[in-house]
Structure formats: structure tokens, C-alpha cells
Amino acid sequence: MLDVLNLEVQYGQIRAVLGVSLNVFKGEIVALIGANGAGKSSIMHAICGLEKIKGGEVHFQRENITRLRSHQIISRGLVQVPEGRLIFGELTIEENLRLGAYSSDSSKSVNYDIDRVLTSFPILKDRLNENGAALSGGQAQILALARAMMAKPKLLMLDEPSLGLAPMAIEEVYSLIEKLPAAGVTVLLVEQNVRQALAVADRGYVIESGKIILEGKADQLLTNDFLINAYMGL
Numbered sequence: 001m002l003d004v005l006n007l008e009v010q011y012g013q014i015r016a017v018l019g020v021s022l023n024v025f026k027g028e029i030v031a032l033i034g035a036n037g038a039g040k041s042s043i044m045h046a047i048c049g050l051e052k053i054k055g056g057e058v059h060f061q062r063e064n065i066t067r068l069r070s071h072q073i074i075s076r077g078l079v080q081v082p083e084g085r086l087i088f089g090e091l092t093i094e095e096n097l098r099l100g101a102y103s104s105d106s107s108k109s110v111n112y113d114i115d116r117v118l119t120s121f122p123i124l125k126d127r128l129n130e131n132g133a134a135l136s137g138g139q140a141q142i143l144a145l146a147r148a149m150m151a152k153p154k155l156l157m158l159d160e161p162s163l164g165l166a167p168m169a170i171e172e173v174y175s176l177i178e179k180l181p182a183a184g185v186t187v188l189l190v191e192q193n194v195r196q197a198l199a200v201a202d203r204g205y206v207i208e209s210g211k212i213i214l215e216g217k218a219d220q221l222l223t224n225d226f227l228i229n230a231y232m233g234l
Contacts (some may be wrong), residue, residue: 001026001061001186002047002078002155008055009042009210016042018210019056024155029177029187031201031218033194033231039210040190041083044159047188048080049073060155077154083163085144089133093124096132096143100150113150120183121146121176138169145176155186162193174200194231198222206231 002024009017017039024030032040045051047058049070057066060078068076087096097117101110118125121142127134135143141161148156161177162170170193178200180187191197198204198218206214206227214227221227 002188003059004043004047004056005059006056007043007046007053007058009039009046009051010054015054016210017046020207020210020212021056022205022212022215024186024188026186027181028202029181029189029200031189031191031197031204032207033191033197033204034207035231036192038207040207041159042210043207044080044157044188044190048078048157050080074151077152078157079148079151079153079155080157081144081148081159081161083159085137085140087132087135087140087143087147089131092129092131093135093143094128096147097124097128097150100147110150113152117146117149120149120179136169137165138172141165141169141173142176145173149185153185155188156180157188157190159190160192161189162191162196170196194227195222 004020004022007017007020020043032043034040042051046053049068053066057064059065060076065073065076094114097114098110101113123139123142124146132140132143158177161173165173174196177187177189189197189201198221201218204216204218204221205212214224
């Protein structure tokens with residue numbers, strides 16, 4: 001579904017991503033894990049058109065999307081939930097959801113999509129008229145997920161969804177992420193929380209200093225001695 005081939009991203013003289021290749025197959029949850037500053041977000045931004053690509057290519061559903069603009073990529077079903085959630089606190093929950101469907105030209109369709117999304121995110125159903133600023137960190141992350149689902153993604157890219165959340169909120173968010181493939185949504189998950197990410201993933205890639213240094217099935221990575229010593233604090 002998604003093929004990243006020898007991707008390079010550079011900021012001035014700083015080479016942030018050095019020839020990264022990875023793939024995500026339909027129906028999978030794939031984790032891209034590594035420390036802060038390893039290049040994870042740069043890869044995600046390059047994939048979705050927010051960062052200029054220095055070299056390499058990105059293919060989505062067999063189409064080369066390397067030079068497409070972000071709105072063109074979104075229209076093809078590749079959608080990102082950004083780090084820090086970036087919901088609009090001064091807008092209501094319903095208004096935030098409607099922004100996720102900005103490309104729809106039918107208000108009837110948007111209303112239907114809101115009802116559809118709320119069945120998967122019932123915690124938001126009775127709070128549609130509340131402002132986003134009233135939500136806790138975990139609830140804001142759930143709203144960010146729900147807003148992304150309004151765009152009808154085929155592949156959803158999640159950037160650090162556990163960042164800044166309490167343990168109970170992380171569990172709640174991840175229980176929703178784990179259900180996304182059953183709803184027809186493939187997931188690329190970028191995380192520093194290695195154990196949590198691999199617990200729900202099918203496969204994983206480990207990135208360090210802009211390079212993929214390890215890859216494999218999630219259950220195998222969870223027992224990898226290098227990964228345990230370097231990233232799990234053991």
C-alpha cells in the first residue's frame with residue numbers, strides 16, 4: 001500500500017533522513033520507532049507532502065506521490081494525525097470534526113460521516129457543543145483521531161499519539177488504534193513509546209540517526225536484546 005524508497009530529507013547542511021526504505025501493507029499496523037530526533041517525524045512529513053524530499057520516492061497504492069501537494073495526497077486517502085494533536089481549542093468538537101471533512105462538497109455527507117465516526121468514538125457524542133479546549137489530553141487525542149477519520153483515510157499516519165498522556169489515557173487511545181484495521185484503515189505509527197507501539201503493531205522499523213537499523217515482526221522486536229537495552233530502559 002505504501003512504499004518508501006531510499007528517502008532522503010535535508011535541512012540546510014543537516015541530513016536528517018539518510019536513504020530510508022520501508023513499506024506498509026494493507027490492513028497492517030506498522031510502527032516506526034526511535035528516540036527523539038532520530039528522524040521519525042521528518043519521514044512522516046516527507047511522506048505526506050509537508051517536507052521537501054531531497055532524494056528517493058514515495059509510492060501510495062502504486063502511484064508515485066513524491067511531488068504531490070499535501071491536499072492532493074490527502075484526497076488519495078493518506079491522512080496524518082500530527083504530533084501534539086493540534087485540535088482547535090476555540091472551536092467546538094463538532095466544528096473540529098467538520099474540519100476533517102473539508103474536502104467534502106455535501107453537508108448531508110458530512111452529517112452522515114459525523115454519525116459514522118461517533119459510533120467508533122462514543123466519548124465525543126455527548127460533548128459535540130463543547131469547545132476543544134475543555135478536553136483532557138487523552139480526549140483531545142481521541143478527537144484528533146476522529147477528525148482524521150472524517151477524511152475517510154485508507155492509511156492513517158499517527159505521529160507520537162501517546163506524547164504527554166497519562167498511562168490510562170494511553171491505554172484508551174491505543175485500544176482505539178488497535179481497532180482501526182478492522183474498520184478498513186491501515187496504520188503507520190510513529191512513536192518513542194517502543195513497548196506500547198510494538199504491542200499493537202504487526203511489524204516495526206527502528207530508526208537511529210536518520211537510518212533504519214533494525215526491522216522485523218513486532219513480537220520478535222519486543223524480545224530483541226539490542227532494542228530492550230537501547231530503547232526500553234532495561
